[in-house]
C-alpha cells in the first residue's frame with residue numbers, strides 16, 4: 001500500500017467514524033421489532049444493563065434508539081382462551097419495565113406522545129402485537145388491545161388464523177389449505193385497524209394475505225421485520241413486486257437482521273459445522289430424549305463456531321440498499337428482531353452496534369437526508385399516517 005493511499009484511507013476512516021456517530025445520535029432512530037419482552041417474561045430486569053441477549057433499556061440508549069416498538073408475541077399453542085390474556089400480561093410487563101426506568105423510557109400510544117418523548121430525550125416505547133391469533137377471532141379483543149396501546153398488529157405469525165393465512169402455511173401447505181389470503185372477517189380486521197389508528201403489519205403473512213390486505217387498507221402499511229427475497233429467498237422476505245406495492249401504498253419495509261434472512265448460505269454453513277462436529281451432535285442427541293432440548297444444547301456447544309458462519313454487516317446493508325435502489329430511500333427502515341433471533345451479522349452483536357449501519361450507509365455515499373429517512377423518518381411518516 002503506498003503512503004499517500006494509506007494516509008487518505010486513515011483520514012477517511014477518522015472522518016467517517018466521527019461523522020457517523022454524530023449523525024446517528026442526531027437522527028431519529030426507530031426499530032420496529034424487538035422481542036426482548038420474552039426475556040422479561042422469564043424474570044429478567046431489563047431496566048438495567050444485562051449481559052445476556054441483544055438489548056435492554058440501557059443498551060437501547062447506547063445504540064441511539066429513539067423509538068422502539070416492542071413485540072408482544074406468543075406461540076400458536078396458547079390458542080383461544082389464553083392468547084389474548086398472554087398479550088395483556090406482556091403489555092403489563094412492558095409497563096413495569098418503563099416504570100422502573102422512567103428517566104430513560106416512556107410508553108407512548110399516540111403520535112403526539114412519541115414526539116413528546118423525543119423532545120424529552122426519552123425512548124418512546126410502543127407495542128406491536130405479533131400474530132392475529134392474539135385477538136382470538138374477536139373484534140372486541142382487537143379493540144381492547146388497541147385501547148391498551150397496540151400500535152401495530154401483525155396479521156399472522158408463522159401460524160395462520162381462521163381469517164388470514166401465513167407465509168409458512170401458504171408455502172408449506174399450499175393448495176391443501178381450506179382458504180388462502182383474508183376472509184371477509186380478515187378484511188374487517190384490516191378496516192378496523194385503519195379506523196383505530198393501529199398499523200397493519202404484513203411481516204409473516206402469506207403472499208395472498210399480503211395482496212388482500214393491500215387491496216383493503218386505506219392507510220400506509222408496515223412490514224415490521226422482513227428482508228429482501230431477491231438477495232435471500234426466504235418465505236419471510238419480500239419479492240420485488242411486493243416491495244414495489246408497499247412503496248406505491250406509501251408504506252415501509254423494515255429490514256430484519258437475522259442471519260438466516262440476510263444470507264442465503266447461512267443455513268448451509270451452519271449445517272456444515274454440525275457435520276464437522278457430528279460426534280458431539282450425536283452424543284448430545286443421545287443424552288437428550290427431547291428434540292428441542294437436544295437442539296438447544298447442540299447450538300450452545302457450537303455457538304463459538306456459528307459466530308464465524310455469520311454474514312457480514314455489508315450484506316445486511318445490501319438489503320437496505322436493494323430497496324432504496326428499487327423504489328427509493330423513502331420506503332425502507334430497521335426492524336432488527338433483536339432478542340428474537342439466535343444469530344446476527346458480524347459487527348451487529350447487539351443493539352449498541354446499530355451506529356455501524358449509519359457508518360456503512362455513509363461509506364456507500366448515501367446523503368444525510370436519506371440516512372435519516374432509513375434510520376427512522378420513514379417509519380415516523382407511516383406512524384403519523386396511521387396513529388391518532
Ligand SMILES: [Zn+2]
Nearest residue numbers: 130203204225
Ligand atoms: Zn417475527
